[in-house]
Amino acid sequence: MIADHLPVLVVVLPLVGAFVTLLAGWADRRLCFPIAMATTVIQFCISLLILSQVMQTGPLHYNLGNWLPPWGIEYVIDQLNGFVLVVILFLCVLTCLYSHRSTPSEIDEKKIPAFYTVLLLLVTGVCGIAVTGDLFNLYVFLEISSLAAYALVALGREKRSLVSSFTYLVMGSVSACFILLGIGHLYIVTGTLNMADLARVLPPLYGSTVIQTAFIFFIIGLSIKTALFPLHLWLPDAYRYSPSAVTVLLSTVVSKIGVYALIRILFTVFTPAFIIFEIPVMEVFCWMAAAAIIGGSVLAISQTDLKRMLAYSSVSQMGYILLGIGIADSLAVTGGILHILNHAVMKGCLFMIAGSFIYSSGIRSIEDLRGIARTMPLTAAAFVIAAASMIGIPPTVGFMSKWFIALGALESGQWIFVLVILASSLLTAVYFWKVIEYMYFREPGTVCAGTVSTARDPPAGMLVPTLVLAAACILFGIFVSIPLEVIEPFVTGILGGT
Amino acid sequence: MDQPSLVPVLAICIPAVAAALILIFRNHPTIREGWTILASFATLACVLSMLPLVFSGTEPYAALFPILPGLSISFRADAFALIFALTSSSLWVMNSFYSIGYLQAHHGKNLARYFFCFSVAISAALGVAFSADLLTMFICYEILTLSTYPLVVHSETEEARMAGRKYLAYLLTAGIFFLLAVLITYYLTGGTAFAPGGILTGHGSALLMTILFITFLIGFAKAAWIPLHAWLPSAMVAPTPVSALLHAVAVVKAGVFGIARIVFYVFGIDMVSALGLGLLLASIASFTIIVASMMALSQDNLKKRLAYSTISQLSYILLGVALLTPSGIIAALIHIPFHAFMKITLFFAAGAIIVMTGIENISEMKGIGRRMPITMLMFAIGAIGVCGLPPVCGIITKWYLALGAIEAGQLVFLAVILSSSILNVLYFFPIISTAFFEKPDVDTGVHEAPLFMLIPLTITGICSVLLFLFPDWPFLTLVTIAESVITGSVLP
Numbered sequence: 001m002i003a004d005h006l007p008v009l010v011v012v013l014p015l016v017g018a019f020v021t022l023l024a025g026w027a028d029r030r031l032c033f034p035i036a037m038a039t040t041v042i043q044f045c046i047s048l049l050i051l052s053q054v055m056q057t058g059p060l061h062y063n064l065g066n067w068l069p070p071w072g073i074e075y076v077i078d079q080l081n082g083f084v085l086v087v088i089l090f091l092c093v094l095t096c097l098y099s100h101r102s103t104p105s106e107i108d109e110k111k112i113p114a115f116y117t118v119l120l121l122l123v124t125g126v127c128g129i130a131v132t133g134d135l136f137n138l139y140v141f142l143e144i145s146s147l148a149a150y151a152l153v154a155l156g157r158e159k160r161s162l163v164s165s166f167t168y169l170v171m172g173s174v175s176a177c178f179i180l181l182g183i184g185h186l187y188i189v190t191g192t193l194n195m196a197d198l199a200r201v202l203p204p205l206y207g208s209t210v211i212q213t214a215f216i217f218f219i220i221g222l223s224i225k226t227a228l229f230p231l232h233l234w235l236p237d238a239y240r241y242s243p244s245a246v247t248v249l250l251s252t253v254v255s256k257i258g259v260y261a262l263i264r265i266l267f268t269v270f271t272p273a274f275i276i277f278e279i280p281v282m283e284v285f286c287w288m289a290a291a292a293i294i295g296g297s298v299l300a301i302s303q304t305d306l307k308r309m310l311a312y313s314s315v316s317q318m319g320y321i322l323l324g325i326g327i328a329d330s331l332a333v334t335g336g337i338l339h340i341l342n343h344a345v346m347k348g349c350l351f352m353i354a355g356s357f358i359y360s361s362g363i364r365s366i367e368d369l370r371g372i373a374r375t376m377p378l379t380a381a382a383f384v385i386a387a388a389s390m391i392g393i394p395p396t397v398g399f400m401s402k403w404f405i406a407l408g409a410l411e412s413g414q415w416i417f418v419l420v421i422l423a424s425s426l427l428t429a430v431y432f433w434k435v436i437e438y439m440y441f442r443e444p445g446t447v448c449a450g451t452v453s454t455a456r457d458p459p460a461g462m463l464v465p466t467l468v469l470a471a472a473c474i475l476f477g478i479f480v481s482i483p484l485e486v487i488e489p490f491v492t493g494i495l496g497g498t
Numbered sequence: 499m500d501q502p503s504l505v506p507v508l509a510i511c512i513p514a515v516a517a518a519l520i521l522i523f524r525n526h527p528t529i530r531e532g533w534t535i536l537a538s539f540a541t542l543a544c545v546l547s548m549l550p551l552v553f554s555g556t557e558p559y560a561a562l563f564p565i566l567p568g569l570s571i572s573f574r575a576d577a578f579a580l581i582f583a584l585t586s587s588s589l590w591v592m593n594s595f596y597s598i599g600y601l602q603a604h605h606g607k608n609l610a611r612y613f614f615c616f617s618v619a620i621s622a623a624l625g626v627a628f629s630a631d632l633l634t635m636f637i638c639y640e641i642l643t644l645s646t647y648p649l650v651v652h653s654e655t656e657e658a659r660m661a662g663r664k665y666l667a668y669l670l671t672a673g674i675f676f677l678l679a680v681l682i683t684y685y686l687t688g689g690t691a692f693a694p695g696g697i698l699t700g701h702g703s704a705l706l707m708t709i710l711f712i713t714f715l716i717g718f719a720k721a722a723w724i725p726l727h728a729w730l731p732s733a734m735v736a737p738t739p740v741s742a743l744l745h746a747v748a749v750v751k752a753g754v755f756g757i758a759r760i761v762f763y764v765f766g767i768d769m770v771s772a773l774g775l776g777l778l779l780a781s782i783a784s785f786t787i788i789v790a791s792m793m794a795l796s797q798d799n800l801k802k803r804l805a806y807s808t809i810s811q812l813s814y815i816l817l818g819v820a821l822l823t824p825s826g827i828i829a830a831l832i833h834i835p836f837h838a839f840m841k842i843t844l845f846f847a848a849g850a851i852i853v854m855t856g857i858e859n860i861s862e863m864k865g866i867g868r869r870m871p872i873t874m875l876m877f878a879i880g881a882i883g884v885c886g887l888p889p890v891c892g893i894i895t896k897w898y899l900a901l902g903a904i905e906a907g908q909l910v911f912l913a914v915i916l917s918s919s920i921l922n923v924l925y926f927f928p929i930i931s932t933a934f935f936e937k938p939d940v941d942t943g944v945h946e947a948p949l950f951m952l953i954p955l956t957i958t959g960i961c962s963v964l965l966f967l968f969p970d971w972p973f974l975t976l977v978t979i980a981e982s983v984i985t986g987s988v989l990p
Binding site for chain 2: 388391393394395403406407410411418422423425426429433437440441442443478479480481
């Protein structure tokens with residue numbers, strides 16, 4: 001009985017959880033964390049159940065309020081969103097755990113209930129995007145998650161938090177406008193909003209200018225959301241001035257759901273036939289992704305603030321995912337989707353570490369991290385593992401996605417992108433190695449010698465999620481066949497056999 | 499004949515486990531270093547235990563995690579692999595004792611990190627040796643690069659950090675080329691497993707194969723062929739046992755071993771000779787041999803001179819590989835252990851001098867042979883060996899190498915070998931004569947190094963002589979088996 005309603009439960013649960021948190025927060029602030037934590041853990045279990053059902057019986061369809069599609073809203077879960085749902089909820093659980101210790105030092109105490117409430121609303125939004133099979137519903141959830149994200153960024157104590165939240169809001173709204181216009185155009189021509197229905201109705205209309213305009217609107221809108229270079233300008237500040245846990249959420253959950261929406265629209269609403277053969281958008285996409293990979297890395301090299309450096313690194317890494325998708329070869333798309341998991345794991349770990357440095361020593365600048373490996377050995381070790389993964393040293397996860405994307409580029413004869421991927425490894429090595437050298441092989445600077453020598457590894461509540469993610473960087477690299485089992489059926493489904 | 503066996507994996511795991519134990523006992527020096535010693539003996543025993551099987555023609559083989567069709571992590575202990583593995587594991591025993599002695603006297607900080615990284619590096623080197631496919635080799639090769647970086651910058655001075663950056667810049671960039679080559683190979687053949695006679699035959703044009711070959715060569719910058727050698731002399735800033743690790747035990751040997759693997763087991767002798775790639779490699783090697791020897795002449799710093807000597811000696815191995823004849827192959831493979839034993843003796847001696855006197859420059863070593871007679875005697879043995887004179891094992895290499903050049907009908911390489919021998923004599927004998935026959939400026943009262951250092955260097959020195967007297971056990975036997983496997987596909 002309940003098993004039939006899992007797709008809607010995963011969305012309703014955090015929504016209810018958000019209200020309960022708010023009410024409980026009036027009574028006692030300490031109740032907020034357990035409620036939020038319990039909600040996300042239950043959701044994570046649900047998402048695992050959903051994924052196992054999908055793997056056994058194929059895509060799940062759920063008609064909201066028993067209205068039949070295409071009139072009612074339909075939730076559809078196939079291997080792709082089953083996978084994405086598990087990934088983002090895994091990160092949500094760990095971030096929630098992490099936030100329990102990190103957040104109180106970063107935001108006003110009386111805002112704690114608001115923090116967890118908004119956090120659960122964000123989770124509602126992203127889960128909604130993940131499960132829905134209705135284009136307008138997707139837009140609604142995108143707005144819910146975005147509004148929650150703006151609020152979370154603004155929770156930071158610094159004045160700049162407000163400014164960066166506002167920039168994020170403006171850019172996000174522009175992006176939402178584009179997406180909404182895209183949806184409107186499609187609706188005018190086809191009269192339907194259901195994704196599967198659209199995919200059925202659209203092919204004869206591929207020549208239509210309206211459809212092509214709609215498509216371009218989607219691409220622009222989602223490119224801003226995913227901070228595709230050079231539309232990334234909102235991202236570094238938003239990441240830099242947010243509370244640590246929020247940065248982790250933005251870089252893993254929010255950015256990944258944007259990529260998911262993009263894949264969904266590219267491959268399910270439109271089809272490879274359209275995006276590859278009708279208008280050569282994928283080629284443009286590849287070049288933009290390549291620019292993102294190189295541009296993001298170059299900008300990251302010049303940063304002095306650790307969180308900003310990681311933010312630019314995100315710009316570069318999102319380029320990997322989009323390049324994999326843009327090459328549109330089955331191996332490359334596999335690599336791109338695999339990188340959704342991989343980048344979430346690595347970048348989540350790195351931002352948690354950046355947060356741990358701030359928590360334990362208040363240090364934000366890379367220069368001041370000199371010699372900190374001696375006093376925060378576990379945090380520093382986790383950084384080395386995650387950084388090796390970002391560079392793509394085997395046997396970490398980063399290597400595996402690089403391998404698949406490069407192999408796909410090779411298979412489709414696009415040598416230039418193979419070189420881009422490999423060259424960017426070196427650029428990544430340059431900026432991560434600088435940090436490692438500072439942490440391990442230098443004496444603390446005179447100014448912050450005191451703070452460095454008194455810093456300690458953060459409490460277990462922050463350390464455990466960090467180490468779990470660091471371990472995942474290696475485990476998913478060695479046992480890469482586990483995520484591949486989920487991804488491959490989807491890729492085969494949309495692009496034909498490998 | 500393959501025989502499923504986890505012994506090669508065990509040999510790789512022992513140092514890795516030791517590394518973890520070292521980390522756990524990082525604040526207990528005795529226990530920590532006990533683990534290193536214990537692990538080094540256990541690893542050696544493990545490698546030795548595979549010898550009888552391999553002598554009888556069986557190859558222990560283990561395939562772990564399959565990643566994709568045709569792509570898995572797999573290890574095979576064939577005779578070829580054992581040459582390198584046995585060299586590394588036996589010298590690790592010596593190096594462990596020496597390290598303890600050396601670091602107690604010198605650079606005595608961050609020792610847990612030192613021994614941890616050392617164990618990981620040995621594990622990775624054994625991984626390179628035993629890897630049965632390109633992907634596994636690449637993984638181990640990269641781990642070897644990363645794990646040796648902290649050793650190079652061990653002293654944490656600005657000079658060491660610069661050397662470390664150079665080290666990473668060269669080797670990580672090379673790693674990218676290696677990865678590219680692995681990707682192309684996998685793309686062309688759908689697999690990466692090594693096979694005698696090569697796997698690339700019939701996959702792709704001559705031009706593509708030539709590009710692929712050059713990409714592989716660049717990928718193995720650890721072989722330190724000129725102009726990809728600059729990282730090695732700068733890395734001399736590291737503590738001497740680390741130099742020994744780089745030059746004898748693991749790192750550069752992994753480079754030349756890799757190139758030999760690629761030539762014989764990925765391209766195959768037939769293809770390499772048909773495309774004239776042997777000649778290309780031989781030219782690079784000859785150039786490196788001569789130029790590096792000349793550069794060695796101009797160095798006054800003893801360790802730097804030894805570094806250039808290594809660069810030139812490594813290219814002996816490459817030259818042997820490039821000749822593509824049975825004697826050439828034997829020369830190349832036998833020089834991996836022989837050079838290792840001789841060069842580690844030289845480095846151990848140089849390290850002993852640094853610890854006892856602080857002298858690094860040859861011009862200041864007047865009369866040091868009278869103060870430290872055993873050390874300098876062993877140094878002389880190593881030097882004689884590298885020059886290729888009896889009664890040290892180096893002459894065996896030279897003999898086969900010259901034979902190989904004649905077999906290949908390439909007398910120009912014979913000239914290269916002979917002229918480099920003269921250069922070797924020119925840069926080594928002044929050191930010996932300075933040490934033994936010149937009078938010291940002042941009597942400093944220096945004496946021999948502590949036993950922890952003296953005994954290992956004596957053992958490796960004596961081994962260099964023993965290997966000349968009894969080359970068959972075990973190295974020449976292994977080399978002969980490997981050579982027959984490699985050429986077996988050509989000459990049935």
